[in-house]
Amino acid sequence: MLFFSYFKDLVGREVTVELKNDLAIRGTLHSVDQYLNIKLENTRVVDQDKYPHMLSVRNCFIRGSVVRYVQLPPDGVDIDLLHDATRREARGG
Amino acid sequence: MVMGLRRFTERIGEGAGEPILDADNGEELMHVQPGVAIVLGNRAPESVGTLYITTKQVVWLSDVEKERGYAVNFLSVSLHAVSRDPEAYPSPCIYTQIETEDDDDEDSEGSDSECNTLDLSKITEMRLVPSDPSQLDSLFNIFCECAELNPDPNEEIEEEHNWIFSADQMEDDNAATDGVDDSECLLSENPANPIGYSNGNHDLARTVLELQINDQRFEDAEEMDRDTNGGH
Structure with missing residues (x-):
């Protein structure tokens, strides 16, 4: 739940979603749900040579289970808040 | 699978x-x-x-x-x-x-x-x-x-946690530090929440807000940031 809450705070920001099949897609985070399914808008593929056909799809739905990493905008990371939230999550778990 | x-x-x-x-x-x-x-x-x-x-x-x-x-x-x-x-x-x-x-x-x-x-x-x-x-x-x-509608069967968010809550409980819990964790878990009770709608979830916004408020009010005595917050 921690990351669900956290990603929701990043809606509207530019993120890069790296999939388990090595495809990395950059776009504006449109929404995220509790399964960490991710919707991006105005997407583009980071490695366009490898995936030319994925050039600029307008909107894109990515299944949460195929996401390996999400790269965040540096100023979207509130380290203190995350620090506290993770500590709470660990204590509560 | x-x-x-x-x-x-x-x-x-x-x-x-x-x-x-x-x-x-x-x-x-x-x-x-x-x-x-x-x-x-x-x-x-x-x-x-x-x-x-x-x-x-x-x-x-x-x-x-x-x-x-x-x-x-x-x-x-x-x-x-x-x-x-x-x-x-x-x-x-x-x-x-x-x-x-x-x-x-x-x-x-x-x-x-x-x-x-x-x-x-x-x-x-x-x-x-x-x-x-x-x-x-x-x-x-x-x-x-x-x-x-088709989350992975082995999803981490499972219903078997049996989080029990009610609206009253949620209010009470919010008054205590421990309750923040419970109220966060409310979200897992709503597995059908579709992606497009979930962003208008005011409860979540409130939870996050309260999380921050509680950060200031309830600091743990054993934590490292004692020096920044001074004596009690």
């Missing part, structure tokens, strides 16, 4: 009608889209057919060849997108990526696509090209809706 793309031939009636669904397991038809061509991998488009989107899978049945049809479970659809860039594909389409058993072999599809024998389990990309491109956005949204 991952099944990828498969052939689908079970049609109602004398093989001409709608696909036969797994009604016993609650599968329902969500949307029918006639006039859709299907493109598998790098192959040429196949003749026009009808797209059936159900609560569990995407089924495409050829209008011409009654024994030709394909299906893929939403569990295997890793990604779907609206593609309108003519450089990406000449016709506007729904682009999907399909998770297959052995993703390592997917790079070999270039050679496979030249062969006549089509191994559906190796197909990692599927395009659905509606004859009416104005349908793309609504198709995309239906795909989203149905994908959200």
Whole structure:
């Protein structure tokens, strides 16, 4: 739940979603749900040579289970808040 | 568990009608889209057919060849997108990526696509090209809706946690530090919350806000930030 809450705070920001099949897609985070399914808008593929056909799809739905990493905008990371939230999550778990 | 793309031939009636669904397991038809061509991998488009989107899978049945049809479970659809860039594909389409058993072999599809024998389990990309491109956005949204109905069975967020809560409890809990954790977990009680709507969840916004408020009010004595907050 921690990351669900956290990603929701990043809606509207530019993120890069790296999939388990090595495809990395950059776009504006449109929404995220509790399964960490991710919707991006105005997407583009980071490695366009490898995936030319994925050039600029307008909107894109990515299944949460195929996401390996999400790269965040540096100023979207509130380290203190995350620090506290993770500590709470660990204590509560 | 991952099944990828498969052939689908079970049609109602004398093989001409709608696909036969797994009604016993609650599968329902969500949307029918006639006039859709299907493109598998790098192959040429196949003749026009009808797209059936159900609560569990995407089924495409050829209008011409009654024994030709394909299906893929939403569990295997890793990604779907609206593609309108003519450089990406000449016709506007729904682009999907399909998770297959052995993703390592997917790079070999270039050679496979030249062969006549089509191994559906190796197909990692599927395009659905509606004859009416104005349908793309609504198709995309239906795909989203149905994908959200099919979370992975081994998802971390499981109901077996048995979080028990009530509105009263939530209010009480918010007054205590420990309660913050519980109120966060409320979200897991709402598994059907669709992706598009969840962002308007004011409860969550409130929870996050309270989390921050509580950060200031309830600091732990044993924590390292004692020096910044001074003595008690």
